[in-house]
Amino acid sequence: MESNLFRYIWRHSKRDQLAILLLVVVSLPFYFMSLHLPKQIVNQGIQGQGFESITDTQPFARMYLPFGSELFGEPLLLFEGFSLQQPGFLLALSFTFLALVCINGGFKFVINTAKGRLGERMLRRLRYELTDRLLRFRLRSLRRMKSAEVATMVKDEVEPLGGFIGDAFVTPAFLGGQAITAMAFIMVQSIWLGLVAAAILAVQAILIPKLRVPILRLGKQRQITARQLAGRIGEVIDGATEVHAHDASNWERTELTSRLGRIFEIRFEIYRRKFFVKFLNNFLGQFTPFIFYAVGGLLAIYGQLDIGALVAVIAAYKDLPGPVRELLNWEQTRNDVQIKYDQVIEQFQQTDVLPPNHQDPHAEIPTLKGTLTVSGLSLTDENNNRLLDQVAFEMPLSGSLAVVGDATSGKDHLTQVLAGLTPPSGGSVRAGEQDLTRLPEAALGRRLGYVGPDAYLFPLSVRDNLIYGLKHRPLAPPERDDDARRLHAWHTAEARRTGNIDYDPEADWIDYEAAGVEGPDELEARLIEVLHLVDLDRDIYRFGLGGTLDPEARPEVARNILEARGRLAEHLAKQGHDDLVVRFDRDAYNPNASLAENLLFGTPRKPEYAPEALPDNRLVLDVLREAELEEAILAKGLSIAQTMVEIFADLPPGHPFFDQFSFISADDLPEFRQLVQRAGKSGPAALPEADRKRLLALPFRYIEARHRLDLIDEGFAARLLDARRALHQRVEAEDPEAVAFYEAREYNAAASLMDNVLFGRVVYGRAEAEETIQAAIAETLEDLGLHDTVVGIGMDFNVGVAGKMLSASQRQKVAIARAVVKRPDLLILNEATAVMDGATRAQLLDRLLQQRGETGIVWALERARLAERFDRVLVLQNGRLAEQGGFAELKDGGKALPELLAAD
Amino acid sequence: MGLEQEVEVLRRIPLFANIEPARLKLMAFASQRMTFKPNQALCREGEAGDAAYIIVEGTADILKDTEDGPVKVAQVGRNAIIGEIAILIDVPRTASVVATEELTALKITKDLFYRLIADFPEMGVEIMRVLARRLEETTAKLGEVEDRLRRAERGG
Structure with a gap:
């Protein structure tokens, strides 16, 4: 990324900057005209200068060619003008004034909008570039970054740049022009006074920035401490369990207090220095008039200087301090944002990033077939410790391979290298003819599936998490009406202008083919199948019963649920269990519901x-x-x-x-x-x-x-x-x-599916009432073919931040299902079932191995005993391959595996 | 039936005869009143037990599973306490108890049961008395059975 902010701005916005500059230049004559006009209105329009009598006329808006007399020896008349009497003249001048007000306002509006837009565009470009790099960082680098700090950088720290970018070139050009004009005018009046003014200006221009250097340094520190504060707060939230479990809240309070104290200290120092500089700046600004009055005055008294010239110099000087002060302020802002920019860029400047073509969504994706050949695979960490050492093995890509070993065996590193998440330090991984270490992420991410021990779920619905691995690029454009299409075209154009990716987020990104289905309906069925495979369908069904449904969005389902309500009543009556439920009745008090519920008779x-x-x-x-x-x-x-x-x-x-x-x-x-x-x-x-x-x-x-x-x-x-x-x-x-x-014949959108089916309360104190009713509901829904619909609604369940609304075991199951749904050629699992209980784990393993089809499986197992189910077993010790072969063969003839089994 | 009436019912049960009304009220409030239909089981032999029952109204058969199907070994009625063995010594239910008519019982969960005994020792003593009586009955029956067996062997 470009390290110089100015070059960065210039490169991406020179046309816009020049356009704004041009607009400013064009607007200037109108601005000066509007300054001149009030005097003319008072003198000519009202006081009647130049008008001999009430009937006398004067030409209005007569125009001569500028510099006509110099060029042609005599003024060249361009426009005769209108002859107007005094009242007409006054009105004409007044309306001209009004018109100029509008024109000036218009210019201001257009210029400010253009500046704002330019700033925001640049900001958008910068933020995009930062996030783009973030997405290309190697996992290794990301592990050292704190999410809250990075978020602050991208969101807050670059924010002031947006305000500055619009003024980056216009302000110095404009203010500099003003200052030079004023300076030149003073010089023309009196060269000596001009030189004095210039000297003091020079002192100001050199001294003030010097004094501001420490302020900028402090600003840099402030930025870093504020960023670290954000990081610390993020840590406290992430580690909330530990803070409470170890009663460390007071330590955290103290730690945060010391940081706040440091920020205060820096800020206070900044204020002290800032206001001193301001004082000095003001003093120097007023020192020049002092010299004019004192020295110029004395010179005038002794007749060395014309009084008229002195007055003119003082009048001209009036226009100088304003622009100069603003220029100095601009300079400070410039330094400030340059520092901010440097600070942010520094964090993102790392060279160890994936080249963009590695994530090219249109890359050709080869299917992986044949044999997986791993040879001489080595991996070292930053301290040159060997995590993997010359690991070599082969397996057919349709086979199953277990990797076992203790915590230091390096089995987790092996899976990460195989999945392309960590580049190896040496050796090769080949799948058939393909060199996996050279394949781009675009190919690996689609052809391989990886599930780690603590997989992350996004705070979306279960369904969206499951199809996360199917979204690589937009495949079918969404339907839009004309307004939406126009808006979308505008968004796309803006995205392109600022170097952002121009894909359509509302398009259908789901790669149905990758999931082996034709369309959305089949995908839904497939997802339910996979949920069953990972033994999660019953949990999701329960979520569905507790979930809500928008009857307007899915009227058919709501109708079906209402039918189920009737059927359930019939079903219970038939079985003689009618007395287990007291239905909601507008005209009856339900003793099995609370008084509040009886009063409200509805869902809040x-x-x-x-x-x-x-x-x-x-x-x-x-x-x-x-x-x-x-x-x-x-x-x-x-x-x-x-x-x-x-x-x-x-x-x-x-x-x-x-x-x-x-x-x-x-x-x-x-x-x-x-x-x-x-x-x-x-x-x-x-x-x-x-x-x-x-x-x-x-x-x-x-x-x-x-x-x-x-x-x-x-x-x-x-x-x-x-x-x-x-x-x-x-x-x-x-x-x-x-x-x-509650309405007996209507779907209640605020209540859960379960409550909608039951439409009442289970009676207290009846033996097995709850179980009987649950079973009856399940049966009724099954009869009406609603089981899958309920699971579907269960898939709308939002898993919460990092999937925290699910249990650890459920999270891992969703993660495994997510990897299975995309039908990878090779599924790589790294202790993915470590949080599950023994029975669940065994069942899941069996099902995955049986129903994997052509998908190969490499599984780093948390327990050696589980390896029995696999075609082949690799035993790792300290990053080296200790032995490999079939489970039975190693169990009897090997050394490392029996040891692991004994320790299991 | 409200809490006050339930307390009246409890007071008539010998097991609770000596307990203060306020405590009976707590017990009635904390326990769950359950109704069972005829043929519904209060507990089934072999299942894990998590609660004992005090029959407030109605009768139930106690059944043991045999090779020839369930055999009725006893009938219990009002004021009987059942299912306490499984929650006392963590064994599966030793017999099934099935309601023979509409039956109302107070369900006392394992947790509540232990808490009550810990808080009110007189209840523990009362329960010992019930169990001792039951043991005595069982021993007497066993003697009778052995007697018959011996006579049958001699006769055969």
């Missing part, structure tokens, strides 16, 4: 309608008050509090029963005890507002069938149903988006 869409938020919800309280239920619910709250205080009284705090059974936590119990006493004395109605709120919150969580405190009688239930209806009306009228109400 907004957080202020969540069960725990209802006691604070103004609208809900209003409705309860109108239905005269507030006191009744309060009384129930008191009743719950009394019961809790009574039965939990003897239990020590921290007893697990509190968590399991109580409405009230052990910490709050004493407070509730007092509250109950107060209520006993004064009656619940007289309690203060805060107490009432606390009591009111209790019954909302109360489930009659589960907690069995006999709080809901028929009368109360009937009144609550009235309140339910009233609340429904109020919500529909005032906040219709807040709640998705």
Whole structure:
């Protein structure tokens, strides 16, 4: 990358820079005209200079050829002008003024927009180049970088460059021109005063930048410390578990404080120096007029200098300090951004990057066949330690090979070298005729599959993670309407202008052929197949049941689910299990649902309608008050509090029963005890507002069938149903988006699939109710052919940041499935099942080996015993190949493998 | 049936006769009331046990699996405590218990059971008494069976 910021800017934006410069030059005459005009309006237009009488006329807008008299000896008239009387003349001048205001404003608008656009384009180019390099860094280099620091560099540190780039050439040209003009004018008036002004200017121009050098150095430090702070904060978040597990939060606080202190120290030093420079700059700026007044004045008194000339010099000088100061500021900004640029570029300047053609999406991708021949393979780390030493073996590309060894055996390095992720220090890896170490990433990434021990999942849906390995380039353009097409064309043109990649992110990137399918529907079926292969389909099915569905986007599925709702009811009735579910009924209180749920009779869409938020919800309280239920619910709250205080009284705090059974936590119990006493004395109605709120919150969580405190009688239930209806009306009228109400014949978009099928609550206290209902739901969905649909919805489940919403085992399964979906010629696994339990691992291994088809497998195994399933076994020791052969052969005749097996 | 009534029911069970009402209330609150339909199993022989039951209402047969299919060895009814062996000594269920009519029982999970015994030792003593009585009955039956066996051998 270009190390000089100016050369970088000039190379990529010279045309735009020149265009802006030209615009500025063109705008100048209009600007000077507008400066001159007010005087003319006052003198001629209003005071009537040149007008003899009210009827006299003067020519308006008469134009002579510039320098006409010099060229032709006499002025050459270009335009006669209009003859106008004074009022007309005034109006003409005024309108000219207005027109000039518009023209100047217009110029300013166009120039500023152009500058802004230029800056943003350059910024976009720079950021793209940085990310492009990032994507071409070798893994080895990336391991030394902190993600948060890199993110700060690309996002924040280059940001000021955008503002500067538009002014990079225009400002010095413009301000420099102004300063030189003013200087020349002073020189013309008095050469001596001019020289004095020039001398002081020179002092300013030399001294000030010198003084600013330490400020810039400090600025550099500030940038680095701020970047490191970002990195540290990233570390604290990444290591949050460790921070908490080791009670290291105070150490982290102190560490961060010391960094903040360092930043403060640097900043304070910068301020001190900056304001001193400012002071000096102002002083020097005013020192020149002092000399003019004092020296020039004395000269004038003694008649050495014409007073008129002195006044003219002072007047001309008025225009000098402004541009000079701004030029000096510009110079400082320039240095500042140059430093920022240097700092960022330095991090990205490494030479160990993949050449761009290695990632060329249109590269020819050869299929790997024949024999995998590895010979003399060596790998050393930066300290010249040998990680792999002369490893050589052969295997057919359709075979299966296990690599075993202890933690220092180098088996993980071997898999990474085979997968092309780490370039070997020596030796070769050939697949048939192909030299794998020379094949570009574009080929290796498609023909090989690699799964490491802690595979990363992107915070997307399960599905998007699974098809991640199928997206190499856009294959089919998306459908767009005219507006969208225009917008897209504009985006593409801009991308090309700034050297960005011009692919369409909304195109269909999925390489269906690579997955061995025809289109999206087949792919979905294939994904489900692969999920089954890695034993993840049941988990995803459960996600699907807990997932939601947009009935407008997929009306057919919503209809099917509604059908399943009816079928489930029939199914349960037929089996005599009808009594295991109490369905939602607008006109009945459901004792198996909480009071909050009974009141709302719907799924909250907004957080202020969540069960725990209802006691604070103004609208809900209003409705309860109108239905005269507030006191009744309060009384129930008191009743719950009394019961809790009574039965939990003897239990020590921290007893697990509190968590399991109580409405009230052990910490709050004493407070509730007092509250109950107060209520006993004064009656619940007289309690203060805060107490009432606390009591009111209790019954909302109360489930009659589960907690069995006999709080809901028929009368109360009937009144609550009235309140339910009233609340429904109020919500529909005032906040219709807040709640998705239960409707027997409608799909509830806010509720889970499972809730939509069940449309009710499983009865408490019936033996095997939950299991029976689960089985009945599964059977109903299966009967209606909805199993795959549910798995499909499960695949919409977002796996969270780094897949943290999944268990470690599930994450690895998704990662293996992701590698399998793209049907690689060779699947390389590096302790990919280490986090799974024994049974799951064995099952997964068996299934993958049985159903791999023509795909070869190289698997660095965490346990030697697992190698029994493979055609061949490599045993590594300290980076060397100790022995190789069939499992049985090595187990009996070998040395290293039996040792490993014994240690297993 | 509400909590208060449940406490009344519990109080009538000899096992809990001597326990304070507030504690019975806690127990009733913390345990789960389950209803079983006729022929539904409270527990099945051979399965791992995670809960004991106290029958509040209804009757159940205790069945042992034999080569000729399940054989009824006893009938239990109201106030009986069942399934406690499996949660006391971590063995699979020693017999199946199947409801013969609509049955209501309090389900006491293993965790709750141990907590109650630890918190209220008098309950532990009561349970020992129940188990001792059962042992005594079993021993008597065993003696009877041995007696019959001996007579049958002599006769044969």
